[in-house]
Amino acid sequence: MASIEEKLQSLWSLQSIDSKLDELRSVRGELPMEVSDLEDEIAGLETRLENFHNEISEFEKGITAYKAKISESKTLIKRYNEQLNLVKNNREFDALNKEIEIQGLEIQASEKKIGEYENNIAMKKEVIAEVEAERDGRLVDLDNKKKELEEITAETEKEEGKVMGQRDKAEALIDPKLLTAYNHIRRNVRNGIAVAPVLRGACGGCFARIPPQLQSDIRQRKKIVICEHCGRINVDAQMAGIEESADEDKPKSRRRRRATAE
Secondary structure (H helix, E strand, C coil), rough: CCCCCCCCHHHHHHHHHHHHHHHHHHHHCCCCHHHHHHHHHHHHHHHHHHHHHHHHHHHHHHHHHHHHHHHHHHHHHHHHHHHHCCCCCCCHHHHHHHHHHHHHHHHHHHHHHHHHHHHHHHHHHHHHHHHHHHHHHHHHHHHHHHHHHHHHHHHHHHHHHHHHHHHHHHHHHCCHHHHHHHHHHHHCCCCCCCCEEECCEEEEECCCCCHHHHHHHHCCCCCCCCCCCCEEEEECCCCCCCCCCCCCCCHHHHHHHHHHCC
């Protein structure tokens, strides 16, 4: 079973590798997000276009239906006019004229509806042209962003693959529960630093002061110490390969001597 010191060393090694990966990926900047945003925007524009085309299709179906009604009404009017020549009394004459009038009104109503639908189709087509132009512009932007991202990725891909191989090996040496905790901390901190060295008596992640007793525990490497302020795992500067000045605490010593003298 690995000692606490060995576990801390493994965690620091993994953090160092992850920091290297973060550095490599930071070269891409905001490009991946910009590509994703453009893809989402284009998908939204495509959905709008599809909806507009569906609306036009419904309007066209309505026009076809009203044209059929007009044709039917004209057929009826022709029939009623033929029957007028055969009527035998005023009641039949008035009834046929009433039917002709009704069909005439049906034709007017249908023609009005057709006109409305045709206007709606014309307006939808104007909007479609605008949306298509916007979509085409976004497609050009997306193509340029993708090419730029591919170029940057190609430059770092080989090195990133090598570092990922190192990460897999480092990850395999860590206890699963500890690895889960590490990944959880890393996801929830802004800079991706889950394991932070203690520098000048402060957490290297959030820069909050660490109590002297906890600093001693961290240096002894006999327990895993979590920063009380940010929740990061703390390691001593020596484990992190950082040399601290030997006279860092001298000001404190002078203050203590001054206080004693007083």
